Amino acid sequence: MKLFSPGACSLADHIALIESGLPFEMEKVDLEAKRTASGTDYMVINPTGYVPALGLDEGVVLTENIAILSYIAELSDKLTPPGELGRSRVLEALAYISTELHKGFKPFFMPSSSGKEKSLACEVLARRFALFEVALGHHPYAVGDSFTVADCYLFVMLFWAKEKVGLYVPASLSAYYERLRDRSAVGTALKDEGLA
Numbered sequence: 651m652k653l654f655s656p657g658a659c660s661l662a663d664h665i666a667l668i669e670s671g672l673p674f675e676m677e678k679v680d681l682e683a684k685r686t687a688s689g690t691d692y693m694v695i696n697p698t699g700y701v702p703a704l705g706l707d708e709g710v711v712l713t714e715n716i717a718i719l720s721y722i723a724e725l726s727d728k729l730t731p732p733g734e735l736g737r738s739r740v741l742e743a744l745a746y747i748s749t750e751l752h753k754g755f756k757p758f759f760m761p762s763s764s765g766k767e768k769s770l771a772c773e774v775l776a777r778r779f780a781l782f783e784v785a786l787g788h789h790p791y792a793v794g795d796s797f798t799v800a801d802c803y804l805f806v807m808l809f810w811a812k813e814k815v816g817l818y819v820p821a822s823l824s825a826y827y828e829r830l831r832d833r834s835a836v837g838t839a840l841k842d843e844g845l846a
């Protein structure tokens with residue numbers, strides 16, 4: 651498998667792959683030029699132009715964080731909580747992180763955003779992060795008692811909040827973030843992407 655990934659949301663998939671123990675390689679993508687490090691037109695690999703994309707051994711490409719993270723969890727049989735609803739609970743969390751948190755950061759990454767748009771985004775993100783503040787009051791991870799792919803994605807959202815945007819992050823989420831940062835897979839992924 652090959653993960654197309656620079657220092658972006660694809661960090662979540664990078665962490666998940668290391669945690670899974672599955673063999674993989676990485677190829678960097680120049681997101682402005684839409685070219686991979688080996689010179690391929692990235693739009694041919696992923697017509698949306700977004701990272702991540704996961705090239706599978708069979709020459710098939712999987713795109714979209716939710717699909718890739720779910721695939722890694724299924725293939726490794728790790729990173730999903732036990733129980734009848736385990737897989738659905740992870741999908742529920744991934745969908746929330748993707749549509750409510752990830753997309754909420756957009757104003758911070760668009761040079762044309764006004765100060766007003768950014769401060770509104772801060773308020774909205776704080777409300778949306780609060781859901782996990784409540785969840786983490788009941789159990790140690792995003793979806794229960796075990797580390798899952800939802801934690802990989804939530805970690806990246808908190809990384810952006812704390813290290814890129816400077817959002818206020820409540821103490822319980824900060825403690826969770828530090829706990830995840832101490833995981834060996836997270837440290838390795840951050841180092842490999844030059845973010846440590």
Ligand SMILES: N[C@@H](CCC(=O)N[C@@H](CS)C(=O)NCC(=O)O)C(=O)O
Pocket residue numbers: 658659660681699700701702713714715716748
């Ligand atoms: N819907 C996509 C969105 C992924 C996405 O937003 N990727 C950003 C990096 S975090 C990107 O590739 N941006 C490049 C661009 O907008 O040209 C997914 O969930 O995988």
